[in-house]
Amino acid sequence: xxVVSQHPSRVICKSGTSVKIECRSLDFQATxxxxxxxxxxxSLMLMATSNEGSKATYEQGVEKxxxxxNHASLTLSTLTVTSAHPEDSSFYICSARDRRTGEGxxxxxxxxxxxxxx
Amino acid sequence: KNxxxxxxxxxxxxxxxxxxxxxxxxxxxxxxxxxxxxxxxGIVSLFMLSxxxxxxxxxxxxxxxxEKHSSLHITASHPRDSAVYICAVAGTASKLTFGTxxxxxxxx
Numbered sequence: 001x002x003v004v005s006q007h008p009s010r011v012i013c014k015s016g017t018s019v020k021i022e023c024r025s026l027d028f029q030a031t032x033x034x035x036x037x038x039x040x041x042x043s044l045m046l047m048a049t050s051n052e053g054s055k056a057t058y059e060q061g062v063e064k065x066x067x068x069x070n071h072a073s074l075t076l077s078t079l080t081v082t083s084a085h086p087e088d089s090s091f092y093i094c095s096a097r098d099r100r101t102g103e104g105x106x107x108x109x110x111x112x113x114x115x116x117x118x
Numbered sequence: 119k120n121x122x123x124x125x126x127x128x129x130x131x132x133x134x135x136x137x138x139x140x141x142x143x144x145x146x147x148x149x150x151x152x153x154x155x156x157x158x159x160g161i162v163s164l165f166m167l168s169x170x171x172x173x174x175x176x177x178x179x180x181x182x183x184x185e186k187h188s189s190l191h192i193t194a195s196h197p198r199d200s201a202v203y204i205c206a207v208a209g210t211a212s213k214l215t216f217g218t219x220x221x222x223x224x225x226x
Contacts, residue, residue, distance in 0.1 A: 038159075043219060046214070097212060103166060105212065107208075108163065109160070112159040
């Protein structure tokens with residue numbers, strides 16, 4: 001089945017540094033990738049939608065200069081948290097649309113990245 | 119009012135019990151998804167439904183489009199089923215709208 005590999009799974013960084021999170025679709029072409037963040041015991045919150053080869057579409061309230069998204073190829077999308085601060089500490093997870101034979105489009109999720117900014 | 123409502127929010131069951139989690143939505147959808155999130159955070163897609171009923175192992179998902187309601191059933195529950203179960207609906211823009219999740223704990 002469709003697999004999305006997300007790295008790193010856990011990262012601790014110092015305040016002011018940048019962190020890059022990668023999501024790769026291993027056996028399918030991910031034309032659309034969604035990036036979410038999740039605070040403890042809360043639901044997933046969509047941050048942005050990226051389509052291969054074009055600029056990402058950010059949800060209201062999400063700073064595009066802080067959360068840089070690149071979707072340069074059909075199998076790789078990256079999220080870079082720039083100048084990270086402790087309030088950016090969260091669980092980040094990506095999801096790619098995958099075509100399911102006879103069923104339309106499903107969603108395959110990465111395993112998530114737990115970011116802690118100290 | 120949230121567009122996707124789940125109930126119950128928390129559920130504790132003994133091993134072997136039959137479990138039902140409900141999801142109601144208020145918007146038009148192209149599909150409804152049931153997801154499972156384990157304590158480590160990873161999310162697994164369990165079902166994608168646009169009509170009727172699907173079964174996979176001990177899991178059964180149903181949807182009633184007219185009533186805008188879906189249920190996820192777990193038969194013969196087991197402690198390894200302990201997780202957060204999330205209902206999500208896909209609109210025409212392909213974005214998912216998530217319910218707040220149901221935290222299930224299955225005890226021995």
